[in-house]
Structure formats: C-alpha cells, structure tokens
Amino acid sequence: MDLNDTPERAVYRARLRGWLQENARHAPAEAPGLHVADVAGFRAWQRRLAEAGYAGIMWPREYGGQGLGPMEQAIVNAELGAAGLPGVLDMIGVGNLGPTLIAHGTAAQKEQHLRPLLHAEEMWCQLFSEPAAGSDLAAVRTRAARTGDGGWRLDGQKVWTTNAQHAAFGLLLARTDPAVPKHRGLTMFVVPMRAPGVAVRPLRQIGGEAGFNEVFLDGVALGADAVVGEVGAGWSVAMTCLMYERFTLLTAIDQVGVGPDTFLGPLVGTAEVRRPDVLRRLGRLTADLYALRYTAYRALTAVDRGRVPGPEAGLGKITLIDAAMEGLLLQFELLGPESLEGPSGRLMHELQGLRSGGGTHEVLRNTIGERVLGLPAEPRADKDVPFQDLAS
Numbered sequence: 001m002d003l004n005d006t007p008e009r010a011v012y013r014a015r016l017r018g019w020l021q022e023n024a025r026h027a028p029a030e031a032p033g034l035h036v037a038d039v040a041g042f043r044a045w046q047r048r049l050a051e052a053g054y055a056g057i058m059w060p061r062e063y064g065g066q067g068l069g070p071m072e073q074a075i076v077n078a079e080l081g082a083a084g085l086p087g088v089l090d091m092i093g094v095g096n097l098g099p100t101l102i103a104h105g106t107a108a109q110k111e112q113h114l115r116p117l118l119h120a121e122e123m124w125c126q127l128f129s130e131p132a133a134g135s136d137l138a139a140v141r142t143r144a145a146r147t148g149d150g151g152w153r154l155d156g157q158k159v160w161t162t163n164a165q166h167a168a169f170g171l172l173l174a175r176t177d178p179a180v181p182k183h184r185g186l187t188m189f190v191v192p193m194r195a196p197g198v199a200v201r202p203l204r205q206i207g208g209e210a211g212f213n214e215v216f217l218d219g220v221a222l223g224a225d226a227v228v229g230e231v232g233a234g235w236s237v238a239m240t241c242l243m244y245e246r247f248t249l250l251t252a253i254d255q256v257g258v259g260p261d262t263f264l265g266p267l268v269g270t271a272e273v274r275r276p277d278v279l280r281r282l283g284r285l286t287a288d289l290y291a292l293r294y295t296a297y298r299a300l301t302a303v304d305r306g307r308v309p310g311p312e313a314g315l316g317k318i319t320l321i322d323a324a325m326e327g328l329l330l331q332f333e334l335l336g337p338e339s340l341e342g343p344s345g346r347l348m349h350e351l352q353g354l355r356s357g358g359g360t361h362e363v364l365r366n367t368i369g370e371r372v373l374g375l376p377a378e379p380r381a382d383k384d385v386p387f388q389d390l391a392s
C-alpha cells in the first residue's frame with residue numbers, strides 16, 4: 001500500500017490544516033477523552049466541525065455528510081490529533097448509531113434524526129448491554145411487547161450506557177419474541193430518552209467522573225414507527241452497529257494520542273532509560289505501537305477498496321490497550337506516582353474500562369481464534385434453543 005496522499009488527498013489535507021489553524025481557538029480547552037466535563041463546549045465544537053464538513057465525512061451527502069471515504073476520515077482524525085484538537089463529542093452517535101440508522105432506518109427516521117445528531121443538537125446513546133447480557137449480547141432480556149394500538153411497551157434495564165445522561169435518543173436492542181432462539185427474537189428501537197418510564201442513573205468511575213449509566217425502562221410506550229429494520233431482525237442491525245464501532249477505532253488510530261512518543265518522551269534524559277531491561281520493554285512497546293498503526297492502515301486500505309472491516313480491528317484494540325497500559329506502568333515504575341497525575345492518570349482510568357468496552361480482550365481473542373486463525377468454535381449449547389427455555 002502507498003501511504004502517501006494522492007494529489008486530491010494532499011489538497012484535502014492542506015485545506016483542513018488551514019481550517020484547523022483558523023478555528024483552533026474555538027475548540028474546548030479540556031483534553032479530549034472518553035468522558036468530558038465541558039459538554040456544551042464540545043457540542044459547539046462538533047457543530048462547527050459539522051458545518052465546515054469535517055464531521056460525518058463518510059455519511060452520504062443527502063444526510064448532511066460529505067460522501068467521502070475512510071482515507072479522508074482517517075486524514076481528519078490524524079490532523080485533529082496532530083493539532084491536539086478533539087473530534088466530535090458524540091463519537092458513538094456519529095461513528096456507529098447514525099450509520100446504523102442510515103443502513104436500516106426508515107426514511108422518516110433518517111429525516112428526523114440524522115441532521116440533529118451530526119450537528120450535536122441531539123446526542124444519542126447505545127442501549128445494548130444489560131446486567132446479564134454484555135459479551136453475550138444476544139441474551140438481552142429487556143422486553144418489548146406489542147400493545148393493542150400497534151405500538152410497543154418496553155420493560156427492562158440497560159447498563160454501561162455512555163452519554164445516556166446527555167442523550168435525547170437511544171438505539172435499543174430488545175427481545176420481542178422469547179419463543180425463538182436468542183439471536184432471532186430481537187428487534188431494534190429508537191427510544192426518546194425523556195419519554196415517561198425512562199430513568200437514567202449515573203455510575204461513578206474510579207476517576208470520579210460518571211460517564212456511563214444504568215437506564216431503567218418501566219412501561220415505556222413506543223409507536224410502531226420506533227422499530228429500526230424489521231421486527232425480529234434486531235441482531236443484524238446490532239451487528240451493523242458493532243461493525244461501525246470497530247471501524248471508528250480504525251480510523252481514529254492516529255487521533256487517540258497513544259504513540260511511541262507518548263511514553264518515550266517523559267523518560268528521555270533519565271538514567272533509567274539506559275537500563276537493558278527498560279530498553280527491552282520500550283523496544284517491545286514501540287514495535288507493538290508501530291505494528292498496530294500499520295495494521296490499521298492495511299485494514300483502512302481494504303475498506304477503501306470496498307471490503308467490510310474484519311476481526312483484525314479487534315486485535316488492534318487489544319494491542320492498543322495493552323501497549324498503552326505497559327507504557328503507563330513503565331512511567332509509573334521509573335518516574336513515580338506523580339507521573340500519573342494529569343492526562344496520564346486519566347488515560348490509565350479510561351484504559352481499564354476500555355478493556356471491556358466494545359468487547360473484552362477474552363471475547364475478541366475468541367473471535368480472532370475462530371475467524372482469523374480457524375480454530376474450533378466455542379461450544380454453543382444454546383444455539384437452537386428457544387430463549388424462554390434457556391436456564392437463566
């Protein structure tokens with residue numbers, strides 16, 4: 001693959017750099033992270049990006065996007081990262097949920113939701129995980145039952161819902177038919193987060209912030225028009241969403257601020273950095289981070305040529321998190337606990353969560369074993385059993 005910009009992409013990059021220089025003063029002062037405090041500032045920044053055409057790069061033009069490819073998205077992320085500027089606030093909405101609505105939503109849903117989502121007028125959240133359905137997502141128990149008027153009634157609980165406290169809408173996976181095997185009885189819905197019966201309770205994390213939540217659904221009434229895709233086809237809608245989640249990570253690889261320099265920089269000039277054991281660890285870390293970057297570029301090239309992102313994105317996530325943790329631990333060991341004050345400490349808190357978010361290491365390794373290495377599949381005793389007959 002050729003990593004140099006084509007002439008068109010060089011022009012695109014140069015124009016973007018100019019725009020970033022002119023507009024950097026409008027970006028929030030807070031460092032970008034998984035959860036931010038200055039929500040209003042980040043919202044305004046997302047709106048500015050969207051109006052300038054630097055959000056929703058790959059969304060079709062008819063929905064307010066730019067109709068460009070993954071390479072342009074990667075360029076935007078890389079330039080934002082190089083300038084030390086954040087991207088969109090609603091990463092889950094713009095990266096995963098909007099594209100899922102574009103793929104499966106009705107014309108009315110797209111018309112109503114996509115533009116406000118892209119411009120941060122309405123934030124979204126992903127209501128998939130439950131206390132007993134995380135890695136085993138198809139085990140969701142939140143129940144959507146038909147009502148006499150053709151609508152639906154939702155009852156259940158979601159958990160780990162990022163941004164639910166700010167969201168106007170959520171994309172929710174519910175069980176609509178317990179009499180069929182678990183993957184087949186699911187349906188996806190759009191849920192207004194301020195509807196009667198929706199209660200959001202924050203979950204406080206080790207770093208003090210509460211970025212994600214429990215969401216309780218108690219007799220929430222939805223219309224027939226809340227269904228996304230076909231009734232009973234929620235699993236394939238969820239898979240589209242998770243595919244976009246993997247893809248978002250790939251394009252963001254140069255923006256996450258975890259490169260060899262992040263960890264080498266603070267150690268330069270210390271006596272310890274010359275120790276053979278430290279050099280060995282730094283060497284391994286650097287090799288992992290470069291391997292990760294080029295794996296992401298390879299995968300991006302494949303997507304640019306029309307293929308869907310494969311399980312290699314999961315391997316990227318494992319490598320990124322393990323390498324970043326190793327880098328932070330090395331800093332901690334050599335420079336003492338003060339080295340983890342500020343952004344490094346915040347990164348360490350967030351990395352702990354990211355070991356689970358978007359798929360745990362163990363589950364991603366299972367997927368890589370089965371789908372990349374061709375190892376035997378895990379036994380799945382519940383595969384053809386109606387959900388209602390499974391032991392809870």
Ligand SMILES: Cc1cc2nc3c(=O)[nH]c(=O)nc-3n(C[C@H](O)[C@H](O)[C@H](O)COP(=O)(O)OP(=O)(O)OC[C@H]3O[C@@H](n4cnc5c(N)ncnc54)[C@H](O)[C@@H]3O)c2cc1C
Pocket residue numbers: 092125126127128129130131133134135136159160161162163212353354355356357358359360361362363366378
């Ligand atoms: C920062 C963060 C943000 C999140 N945001 C959202 C969100 O916005 N919306 C949302 O819906 N969810 C969200 N999640 C939830 C996330 O998707 C789940 O945490 C994840 O799917 C794992 O599920 P779980 O936490 O229930 O763990 P479990 O599935 O209960 O796993 C517990 C342990 O068992 C292991 N395990 C489970 N199954 C297997 C297996 N088959 N083989 C080997 N080991 C296994 C796991 O690896 C893990 O170590 C978020 C999570 C985090 C941490």
